[in-house]
Amino acid sequence: MQEIPFAIIIAAAQIGAAIALLNGLITAIGQGNIVAKSVESIARQPEARGSIMNTMFIGMAMAETSGIYGLLVAIILLFANPLIALYMQHFIK
């Protein structure tokens, strides 16, 4: 009797992890925009290359944060799922 809800929790966690990783799509688009604009400005002003590259790296790190949060949510769902412990605590005596 206990196996069916348990299997549903596992399946839902894995689907949730996959959905959480989908935010990589939007992060990649944002980072692509940053690089595209930086290349444009370097082409327009090649002497400012150093400071543009510096700002580009900082901006890319900022934009990457949301992607990293998605990865962490996925990792927590897969390897340290709090819902399984909750289920064990409430429904298995």
Added chain:
Amino acid sequence: MDFSIKNLWVINVGGVDVWITETIINTWIVMLFLIVFAVIVRTKLKKFSDVPAGFQNVIEMIVEAFDGFVRSCAGEKLMFLGNWFFMVFLFILTSNLSGLLGFRPPTADWTVTFTFAIVTFALIQVMGFKFRKGGYIKGFFEPYAIFFPLNVIGELARPISLSFRLFGNILGGMILMTLIYALAPFYLRFVLPAALHAYFDLIAAILQTYIFCVLSLTFIGAMAGTND
């Protein structure tokens, strides 16, 4: 496939269990490597000469490059932070690169990255107060007094995002490498991992170390109002 941090043994200190984990052992190995490296450099440079030659030239070049990096990110008045951040840079870089030798990188443990982020957080607040006094306090009530809670939350979010960025990148690379080694068919295990190691353990490691230092120094400089 096991991505968790292994617990090697437990020491009981006065009723409190202290866990000696893989992270602690690997941190000690990295520290030992850095200390031996420092001692070797020190013994090689027994006599400092005013006109540098050979090995001393290389060392002075590295230190000067890092000083210039600190100057451009945080400003002239915060040059004394260069000592601390050179240590952070070397430690994080060595930790990240230790994944190449098959260790579990210490930076793939949130506690390590969060420790460095906490120190950065403290430096941001202390330097902000030291250099701007009233302006630092006033900065929390801008643009209106009602924004105070939002500003405090924004400050508290900094160490969390700073530590998770480094941690997530290194952990993600480690998980992908473990998956490749576990799941790739036999004939793919010779060429493919080398290319992926070059990206995840070399380029991403150096880039994330650089970004951690740049962001820390920029935050401190912006709060202290010394960078222009």
